[in-house]
Amino acid sequence: MNEMQRRSVNRVENAGAIIGKFVRFASVGAVATGIQYAILILLVELGLAKATFASGIGFAVSAIANYLMNYYFTFHSRRAHVDAGTRFVLVASGGLILNTIIMAIGTTFLGVHYFVIQVIATSFVLIWNFSANYLWSFRDPTGREENRRM
16 A cells, blocks of 8 residues: 555544544433433423523533543543543533523524524534544543544
């Protein structure tokens, strides 16, 4: 195999590894999203909180399960928890801010039903969270690619 063919194979393998991680990340995210949505609906329907605040509470609670599942299952991280956890919290905080802004604009200014706008917000936050966690939070501290276990 010549150099050009080897590079092409490596690109395909890397793309496959990234897609595999995204699928695992999305699966973990589905569980975390279920937790967030359950809290959102419970708090809103019981009249305990407005949609934006309830969504934020659900987001924060689901973040703990999300971190642990992504650390061990999605990224097989070798970073120390204090380092990966801190980075994850910063990324999740960015996601929370993005989620809150979209929820506030959607429910307050556009009058969109809270559940519909939450689905839209979740889509944006998914892309943000995967990208930032893949490229920064769980990245091998030596700079090498994490384990490629699928």
